[in-house]
Amino acid sequence: MIDELRQERPLVVCITNDVVKPFTANGLLALGASPIMSGESDEAADILKHAGALLLNIGTCTKEKLPLYEEMARCANNYNIPVVLDPVGYGASAFRKNFTDKLLGNYDIALVKGNAGEIHALSGQKTLSKGVDNVTEGNTVEIAKTAYDVLKVPVLVTGETDAYADGNLTKTMHNGHEYLEVITGSGCVLGAVTASFLALENQPESIEYAVSLYNIAAEKAAQYAEGPGTFSVKLIDEIYNFKTDDYKTKKVKVHE
Amino acid sequence: MIDELRQERPLVVCITNDVVKPFTANGLLALGASPIMSGESDEAADILKHAGALLLNIGTCTKEKLPLYEEMARCANNYNIPVVLDPVGYGASAFRKNFTDKLLGNYDIALVKGNAGEIHALSGQKTLSKGVDNVTEGNTVEIAKTAYDVLKVPVLVTGETDAYADGNLTKTMHNGHEYLEVITGSGCVLGAVTASFLALENQPESIEYAVSLYNIAAEKAAQYAEGPGTFSVKLIDEIYNFKTDDYKTKKVKVHE
Amino acid sequence: MIDELRQERPLVVCITNDVVKPFTANGLLALGASPIMSGESDEAADILKHAGALLLNIGTCTKEKLPLYEEMARCANNYNIPVVLDPVGYGASAFRKNFTDKLLGNYDIALVKGNAGEIHALSGQKTLSKGVDNVTEGNTVEIAKTAYDVLKVPVLVTGETDAYADGNLTKTMHNGHEYLEVITGSGCVLGAVTASFLALENQPESIEYAVSLYNIAAEKAAQYAEGPGTFSVKLIDEIYNFKTDDYKTKKVKVHE
Numbered sequence: 001m002i003d004e005l006r007q008e009r010p011l012v013v014c015i016t017n018d019v020v021k022p023f024t025a026n027g028l029l030a031l032g033a034s035p036i037m038s039g040e041s042d043e044a045a046d047i048l049k050h051a052g053a054l055l056l057n058i059g060t061c062t063k064e065k066l067p068l069y070e071e072m073a074r075c076a077n078n079y080n081i082p083v084v085l086d087p088v089g090y091g092a093s094a095f096r097k098n099f100t101d102k103l104l105g106n107y108d109i110a111l112v113k114g115n116a117g118e119i120h121a122l123s124g125q126k127t128l129s130k131g132v133d134n135v136t137e138g139n140t141v142e143i144a145k146t147a148y149d150v151l152k153v154p155v156l157v158t159g160e161t162d163a164y165a166d167g168n169l170t171k172t173m174h175n176g177h178e179y180l181e182v183i184t185g186s187g188c189v190l191g192a193v194t195a196s197f198l199a200l201e202n203q204p205e206s207i208e209y210a211v212s213l214y215n216i217a218a219e220k221a222a223q224y225a226e227g228p229g230t231f232s233v234k235l236i237d238e239i240y241n242f243k244t245d246d247y248k249t250k251k252v253k254v255h256e
Numbered sequence: 257m258i259d260e261l262r263q264e265r266p267l268v269v270c271i272t273n274d275v276v277k278p279f280t281a282n283g284l285l286a287l288g289a290s291p292i293m294s295g296e297s298d299e300a301a302d303i304l305k306h307a308g309a310l311l312l313n314i315g316t317c318t319k320e321k322l323p324l325y326e327e328m329a330r331c332a333n334n335y336n337i338p339v340v341l342d343p344v345g346y347g348a349s350a351f352r353k354n355f356t357d358k359l360l361g362n363y364d365i366a367l368v369k370g371n372a373g374e375i376h377a378l379s380g381q382k383t384l385s386k387g388v389d390n391v392t393e394g395n396t397v398e399i400a401k402t403a404y405d406v407l408k409v410p411v412l413v414t415g416e417t418d419a420y421a422d423g424n425l426t427k428t429m430h431n432g433h434e435y436l437e438v439i440t441g442s443g444c445v446l447g448a449v450t451a452s453f454l455a456l457e458n459q460p461e462s463i464e465y466a467v468s469l470y471n472i473a474a475e476k477a478a479q480y481a482e483g484p485g486t487f488s489v490k491l492i493d494e495i496y497n498f499k500t501d502d503y504k505t506k507k508v509k510v511h512e
Numbered sequence: 513m514i515d516e517l518r519q520e521r522p523l524v525v526c527i528t529n530d531v532v533k534p535f536t537a538n539g540l541l542a543l544g545a546s547p548i549m550s551g552e553s554d555e556a557a558d559i560l561k562h563a564g565a566l567l568l569n570i571g572t573c574t575k576e577k578l579p580l581y582e583e584m585a586r587c588a589n590n591y592n593i594p595v596v597l598d599p600v601g602y603g604a605s606a607f608r609k610n611f612t613d614k615l616l617g618n619y620d621i622a623l624v625k626g627n628a629g630e631i632h633a634l635s636g637q638k639t640l641s642k643g644v645d646n647v648t649e650g651n652t653v654e655i656a657k658t659a660y661d662v663l664k665v666p667v668l669v670t671g672e673t674d675a676y677a678d679g680n681l682t683k684t685m686h687n688g689h690e691y692l693e694v695i696t697g698s699g700c701v702l703g704a705v706t707a708s709f710l711a712l713e714n715q716p717e718s719i720e721y722a723v724s725l726y727n728i729a730a731e732k733a734a735q736y737a738e739g740p741g742t743f744s745v746k747l748i749d750e751i752y753n754f755k756t757d758d759y760k761t762k763k764v765k766v767h768e
Binding site for chain 2: 530541542548549551552559746749750753
């Protein structure tokens with residue numbers, strides 16, 4: 001699937017937070033996708049016209065940006081392009097909750113992804129998180145399934161174990177490295193990588209592939225890392241150098 | 257103190273400039289703190305409720321952002337959370353001067369930190385700086401003491417020698433490496449690191465610890481660096497790998 | 513010329529996009545220039561007063577930012593400071609086209625730089641690009657010459673071969689490395705580097721020097737890189753470590 005992505009070079013519109021823009025753009029370029037970022041709703045239709053997917057990441061959002069997110073979502077829906085929604089810090093403020101709920105309520109979302117605390121809160125559960133970090137691992141499978149039941153949108157819960165649920169299918173993905181928790185934007189970049197594969201084909205296999213590729217690249221990067229600084233640099237290298245053969249080390253369980 | 261920080265993982269709200277957001281977030285995660293960034297005043301109360309400290313860094317500020325900074329400061333004061341103010345480029349424009357003066361005048365600030373040019377200007381001295389770089393080292397001790405006398409707020413002046421003054425106490429801290437001057441945001445990240453230790457306890461020792469830890473990590477990073485690019489990556493590694501024992505190489509002088 | 517730049521440390525005002533701010537600031541600091549970034553038109557006159565050049569990069573622009581770009585351009589023109597314009601993603605939306613056209617139509621621009629797709633579109637040709645990536649190499653010399661004929665502004669087209677045209681002179685520059693295409697902001701940083709040398713002297717030789725230095729640094733960085741992650745880190749190192757002697761490996765052709 002990585003060869004197909006590098007061939008097709010899907011344009012992925014990333015409306016994402018201020019903290020992770022460089023890392024996200026570099027992650028997608030290393031992968032072989034073509035990222036574009038924008039802050040202007042007036043260009044939503046133009047840039048989404050050629051796009052394969054849209055990422056909406058709500059970290060560092062403001063109320064002034066809600067029309068941007070809505071117009072991007074509206075155009076993506078019009079063009080029938082998959083939308084990945086990453087509700088960063090959902091449990092951290094009423095503002096982020098309302099912002100996310102509007103997007104979830106009014107637009108077709110192909111995938112909601114977040115850490116356990118965010119998705120737990122998104123299901124209407126009392127959040128256990130403070131801030132944007134993941135403070136509860138919990139049972140990611142249960143959190144994913146519950147969130148799907150509430151939202152009726154495919155859900156990816158990231159953590160030491162990543163869990164996917166869409167009503168028909170529940171899967172866990174077991175690759176990765178703990179350094180991912182110590183760098184900013186590792187989850188945000190995964191959201192963008194997932195959007196890139198959904199641009200090829202909007203199906204659960206794309207998500208499994210994206211998550212496993214990213215986590216395998218992380219495992220390889222960690223071998224050469226001496227801390228989270230070198231790790232994040234090597235992670236970009238390993239995404240770039242990822243070969244189809246590397247995918248053989250994926251660890252995925254189908255649950256039902 | 258680093259072990260205590262890693263245990264407690266204080267949430268540090270960073271309202272900082274556009275240039276240093278990724279580096280700041282990665283620095284705090286490497287340290288063991290939990291950073292959150294925001295651009296929305298409506299979530300100030302929610303995110304500061306669980307926070308241990310607030311960093312206000314005025315680089316790339318706009319007049320539209322003043323209400324954000326004010327609301328964050330107001331909530332932090334309400335919750336009795338220490339506020340670190342970094343007046344980036346204070347001497348560079350009347351706009352930055354007015355912006356900073358409003359924050360200093362209306363809110364309780366636990367620490368003002370800046371380079372010699374910024375703090376010099378902040379004391380009402382004619383600035384010697386152009387832009388945001390430090391063009392005068394000067395006598396950082398005198399600059400810190402003068403600024404305290406004028407502002408009646410604890411002051412940290414960064415440079416080859418870092419100086420702290422709060423009326424009762426004047427200290428200089430002598431670790432560090434010249435590469436810190438060649439990477440963007442090294443002072444901004446230090447501000448965030450300092451806020452993280454003030455979150456543990458709002459006392460001068462927290463500032464001394466933060467500055468020395470950061471500068472010792474820089475010394476270690478410089479050993480493996482081949483330029484400022486590799487240096488800034490290794491700096492994150494060395495913050496992450498910092499051990500209590502490393503603190504033995506601190507060089508601090510108490511002046512009165 | 514690099515020694516002169518490190519001596520003079522020109523202040524370069526960078527009004528640039530959200531994705532490349534850290535990389536741009538680090539690139540200029542490594543070079544020996546003094547970058548300042550701003551989002552506030554009220555400080556344009558103050559910060560440009562001491563500046564040597566202005567970079568305007570329109571990536572991630574919004575209509576709210578047009579007055580900022582216009583005021584920065586106006587002040588730079590008043591102070592007779594060279595302005596480098598980088599119309600990122602010009603072909604990608606009508607919004608970016610209009611934004612750029614206003615700047616080009618109303619202010620004196622010392623240099624327009626962009627990739628082949630952007631400059632091609634800027635000449636009124638039907639664009640071949642999607643997004644902000646360069647999807648057509650084309651004949652960069654022809655694209656540069658045509659753009660100059662249409663715009664009457666000196667033009668730099670970047671790509672595997674970089675081409676410069678200003679009516680009197682057409683040159684191609686042949687250093688560089690393909691990794692530059694796989695990291696975000698490599699063209700944006702080149703724009704800032706070029707502005708730094710134009711700050712020393714506003715002449716075609718400054719552009720040739722900037723492009724060749726940057727591309728030679730890229731060639732050296734690529735020797736130690738294991739992918740685009742390590743490449744971009746080493747690129748900063750190699751800009752910092754650039755010696756006058758390294759310039760001997762430049763490959764430049766004058767065309768007429």
